[in-house]
Amino acid sequence: MTEIGFALLVFTLLLAATLVGMVVRPLLPEEHKAHETVQLVQLVIGMLLTFAALVLSLMTASAKSNFDTLTNDFRSYAADLIQLDVTLRDYGPEADAARLNLRLYTAAAIASTWPADVKPAVTVTQKQHRPKIFRIG
Numbered sequence: 001m002t003e004i005g006f007a008l009l010v011f012t013l014l015l016a017a018t019l020v021g022m023v024v025r026p027l028l029p030e031e032h033k034a035h036e037t038v039q040l041v042q043l044v045i046g047m048l049l050t051f052a053a054l055v056l057s058l059m060t061a062s063a064k065s066n067f068d069t070l071t072n073d074f075r076s077y078a079a080d081l082i083q084l085d086v087t088l089r090d091y092g093p094e095a096d097a098a099r100l101n102l103r104l105y106t107a108a109a110i111a112s113t114w115p116a117d118v119k120p121a122v123t124v125t126q127k128q129h130r131p132k133i134f135r136i137g
Contacts, residue, residue, distance in 0.1 A: 081106060 031037065085102055088095040107120035 025033070081102065085099060088099045088102065110117075111119040
């Protein structure tokens with residue numbers, strides 16, 4: 001259900017509840033319409049609204065905390081990949097094959113995480129330097 005449909009449903013239910021209340025009010029005994037009873041009902045409604053606001057704020061804080069944790073994990077992982085690439089670059093040309101594998105892995109991870117986006121491409125020169133795998137035995 002869309003947000004507008006849900007809002008219209010809630011509005012309709014509230015309108016129906018209001019109309020039912022207007023029809024039932026004249027049928028209620030006088031002790032139910034007394035000032036003290038109305039104040040008690042208002043107090044209970046105020047407490048329920050406060051409790052609902054507290055629950056919603058705790059849910060929002062929990063969702064934000066989970067989002068922040070995930071964002072920090074992504075950044076930490078990206079920093080680790082960059083640090084590994086810099087370390088492999090420091091080893092010189094002998095580590096070019098490992099660096100290429102790291103780039104290919106990173107491109108594949110990006111493509112699988114965000115499939116709707118444009119996939120990172122591997123250039124022809126990078127494909128030519130792909131390491132050969134030898135079979136042992």
